[in-house]
Amino acid sequence: MKANCWEGKRKVRVEDVPDPQIINSQDAIIKITSTAICGSDLHLFNGFIPTMEKGDILGHEFMGEVVETGRSVKNLKVGDRVVVPFPIACGQCAACRQDLFSLCENSNPNGWMAEKLMGHSPAGIFGYSHMLGGFAGGQAEYARVPFADVGPLKVPAGVPDEQVLFLSDIFPTGYMGADMCSIKPGDVIAVWGAGPVGQFAIASAYLLGAERVISIDRFPYRLQMAKERARAWETINYEEENVLERLKELTGGRGPDACIDAVGMEAHGHGVTYAYDRTKQAMGLETDRPIALREAIMACRNGGIVSVIGVYGGFIDKFPMGSVMNRSLTIRAGQCHVQHYMKPLLERIERGEIDPSFVITHRMRLEEAPEGFDMFVHKRDNCEKIVLSA
Amino acid sequence: MTTATQESTNYGRRQADQVEDPYDESYGRGNGGSSGGLLNDPNRIAKGLGWFSIGLGLAQIAAPRRMARMIGVGDDETNRNTLFAIGVRELASGVGILAGERPVAPVWSRVGGDVMDLTLLGRALRSDRADKNRVAAVTAAVLGVTVLDFLTGQQLGRESDAGRRTGRAQGRDQARAPSGRGIEVKRAITVNAPQDEVYRFWRDFENLPRFMEHLESVQVVDDRRSHWKAKAPAGSSVEWDAEIIEDRPNELIAWRSLGDADVPNRGSVRFIPSPQGGTEVHVQLSYQPPAGRLGSIVAKFFGEEPDIQVGSDLRRFKQVLELGEVVHSDATVHGHPHPARPPEKPVHVQSQMQGAAR
Numbered sequence: 098m099k100a101n102c103w104e105g106k107r108k109v110r111v112e113d114v115p116d117p118q119i120i121n122s123q124d125a126i127i128k129i130t131s132t133a134i135c136g137s138d139l140h141l142f143n144g145f146i147p148t149m150e151k152g153d154i155l156g157h158e159f160m161g162e163v164v165e166t167g168r169s170v171k172n173l174k175v176g177d178r179v180v181v182p183f184p185i186a187c188g189q190c191a192a193c194r195q196d197l198f199s200l201c202e203n204s205n206p207n208g209w210m211a212e213k214l215m216g217h218s219p220a221g222i223f224g225y226s227h228m229l230g231g232f233a234g235g236q237a238e239y240a241r242v243p244f245a246d247v248g249p250l251k252v253p254a255g256v257p258d259e260q261v262l263f264l265s266d267i268f269p270t271g272y273m274g275a276d277m278c279s280i281k282p283g284d285v286i287a288v289w290g291a292g293p294v295g296q297f298a299i300a301s302a303y304l305l306g307a308e309r310v311i312s313i314d315r316f317p318y319r320l321q322m323a324k325e326r327a328r329a330w331e332t333i334n335y336e337e338e339n340v341l342e343r344l345k346e347l348t349g350g351r352g353p354d355a356c357i358d359a360v361g362m363e364a365h366g367h368g369v370t371y372a373y374d375r376t377k378q379a380m381g382l383e384t385d386r387p388i389a390l391r392e393a394i395m396a397c398r399n400g401g402i403v404s405v406i407g408v409y410g411g412f413i414d415k416f417p418m419g420s421v422m423n424r425s426l427t428i429r430a431g432q433c434h435v436q437h438y439m440k441p442l443l444e445r446i447e448r449g450e451i452d453p454s455f456v457i458t459h460r461m462r463l464e465e466a467p468e469g470f471d472m473f474v475h476k477r478d479n480c481e482k483i484v485l486s487a
Numbered sequence: 488m489t490t491a492t493q494e495s496t497n498y499g500r501r502q503a504d505q506v507e508d509p510y511d512e513s514y515g516r517g518n519g520g521s522s523g524g525l526l527n528d529p530n531r532i533a534k535g536l537g538w539f540s541i542g543l544g545l546a547q548i549a550a551p552r553r554m555a556r557m558i559g560v561g562d563d564e565t566n567r568n569t570l571f572a573i574g575v576r577e578l579a580s581g582v583g584i585l586a587g588e589r590p591v592a593p594v595w596s597r598v599g600g601d602v603m604d605l606t607l608l609g610r611a612l613r614s615d616r617a618d619k620n621r622v623a624a625v626t627a628a629v630l631g632v633t634v635l636d637f638l639t640g641q642q643l644g645r646e647s648d649a650g651r652r653t654g655r656a657q658g659r660d661q662a663r664a665p666s667g668r669g670i671e672v673k674r675a676i677t678v679n680a681p682q683d684e685v686y687r688f689w690r691d692f693e694n695l696p697r698f699m700e701h702l703e704s705v706q707v708v709d710d711r712r713s714h715w716k717a718k719a720p721a722g723s724s725v726e727w728d729a730e731i732i733e734d735r736p737n738e739l740i741a742w743r744s745l746g747d748a749d750v751p752n753r754g755s756v757r758f759i760p761s762p763q764g765g766t767e768v769h770v771q772l773s774y775q776p777p778a779g780r781l782g783s784i785v786a787k788f789f790g791e792e793p794d795i796q797v798g799s800d801l802r803r804f805k806q807v808l809e810l811g812e813v814v815h816s817d818a819t820v821h822g823h824p825h826p827a828r829p830p831e832k833p834v835h836v837q838s839q840m841q842g843a844a845r
Binding site for chain 2: 100102114116117118120121122123150151152153154169187189190191194203206207208209212221224227230231232233234241243
């Protein structure tokens with residue numbers, strides 16, 4: 098089959114690789130119909146996530162049709178149409194039983210690597226480094242999906258791929274970002290990053306009852322999408338305005354009730370701090386540039402919540418702990434527990450409360466994945482979200 | 488290859504010099520024993536010296552006047568400046584010691600500093616303005632510290648050489664088992680299954696190879712005795728007999744190798760109910776890497792990072808009990824680094840565990 102493979106920093110290539118096979122008894126093989134390039138794939142592309150190997154198949158947002166099932170699979174049968182959540186979860190361990198699927202204790206066979214970097218291991222993830230399992234990803238024609246009874250969600254025939262594909266990651270991720278804000282009526286939420294996850298965080302904050310949502314980015318086309326499609330109340334272009342001052346102005350001096358970091362480890366900024374972080378990151382003295390996170394902390398109102406869904410890989414520097422501690426902030430974070438959110442969000446889609454396809458700007462074929470990565474990383478042609486058809 | 492073997496052989500010989508009965512009471516207790524040096528644990532003493540340096544340095548920087556009075560030298564500007572400079576030096580060597588994993592150089596820098604301090608104190612003893620009694624007392628104290636610094640530096644240097652000879656990984660293990668009594672690993676995992684079930688699965692030693700990667704087979708001979716076979720590189724294997732030395736149903740199993748096993752080893756596993764349900768499994772393993780060629784094979788095979796090996800074995804143990812099988816990714820079905828893509832050939836993962844599937 099064809100698959101999009103990581104070949105080194107800033108290099109991906111579509112290659113012919115062996116077809117996947119059933120390895121564990123709870124596996125299913127999916128023939129992929131639609132797959133997407135995620136912003137977090139860019140961290141891999143740019144070489145910021147350790148333990149990648151030449152030839153790794155990328156991709157963790159995919160859906161398709163079941164073509165084979167292992168002998169222990171009970172809930173799925175050949176021909177079922179499914180969306181696959183990006184964290185791999187067994188459904189049996191203590192974490193899964195608490196619906197903390199991205200913390201599954203059994204799905205990362207390379208847990209020891211993650212333990213070295215993070216202390217304990219989270220769940221395995223499709224196509225996302227060896228430290229997170231070494232699982233082949235879904236930017237391919239077929240994929241092996243472990244724990245087929247736990248993860249994949251059957252979707253009805255009438256709903257097109259584009260409306261449900263993002264249940265695999267970015268819609269639930271944005272939704273969890275808003276969910277972690279414990280939104281109450283009247284709340285003002287600020288969202289750093291107007292990429293696809295940021296867009297869903299904005300839309301989800303409204304679904305969960307926020308009064309006003311403010312979107313922060315530097316690309317006018319993204320801010321425009323946030324305003325027009327995700328209905329952001331106000332937008333801030335951080336290259337033109339001082340974010341902290343503007344947020345104070347917009348909230349009567351209080352600061353937003355909750356701040357969502359939908360940017361992560363490769364944040365941009367300007368001035369001395371940005372140069373400082375870029376240099377330290379380039380020298381390997383810090384792995385992540387937490388510029389958005391620092392700003393989100395400083396901006397948040399006293400006693401507010403900072404919700405982190407942007408991906409971080411390792412260590413950050415100049416963390417404003419004094420602000421967190423003295424102002425009683427709560428930080429919540431996590432890779433999305435997708436399996437927990439998929440079903441209720443599918444229902445919201447079916448009820449017409451949201452059509453997640455609004456973020457799609459480009460449709461390409463799997464073979465064009467390398468051009469897609471190049472366009473996405475450079476934000477060319479107002480690129481927001483690329484969907485690949487396999 | 489040659490180098491690796493040689494290194495490990497040296498390691499083996501070093502071990503062999505100190506081999507003691509692996510079954511004596513203190514075997515495998517790790518830090519308890521002494522390796523015959525004057526200092527039981529030079530690393531720990533070095534850390535102590537590091538903190539001492541920092542404390543002294545800070546005091547000299549913060550209060551040079553009081554320090555000058557305390558050691559009995561005149562409180563003039565030259566002395567204050569000298570004390571300040573010494574404080575900076577102390578701080579630097581303290582930080583150096585605490586930051587390094589095996590701080591040989593910073594400890595020797597302390598010895599150099601001691602010599603310098605003794606020279607200065609000697610000069611003060613001859614000076615008229617100094618309080619002779621105080622200066623003499625301080626000199627005696629510095630002399631004592633100098634001896635300690637010197638011995639620590641020497642001991643660390645020796646260990647560091649040995650570490651270089653035996654390779655990086657074993658250097659680390661040495662730190663863990665400084666007494667030369669073999670390698671000891673402790674790991675724990677919590678399994679979401681009742682205590683009796685977890686105990687029963689482990690108690691049937693024939694189950695062990697299903698999650699212990701290096702074990703090829705275990706044959707149960709009778710109630711207490713079993714025959715173990717472990718994989719070794721190039722298709723060879725290592726075999727030994729073992730006996731259960733303690734068996735408390737649902738609580739504890741302890742075993743050890745018998746007779747002249749190539750790799751004398753012992754282990755225990757304790758089962759404790761977890762406060763949140765499920766069972767905590769606490770494993771303790773120790774083994775004595777042998778001398779010679781076999782030693783080098785074993786060291787290479789188990790030696791890389793034994794605690795990671797045992798940790799991964801326990802992760803598989805949990806998978807087998809909670810899910811009925813060992814979970815594999817596209818990369819981990821291979822015994823060597825492999826890109827995360829489907830394997831070329833059909834893969835046959837060990838079939839489901841009887842009695843363990845839930």
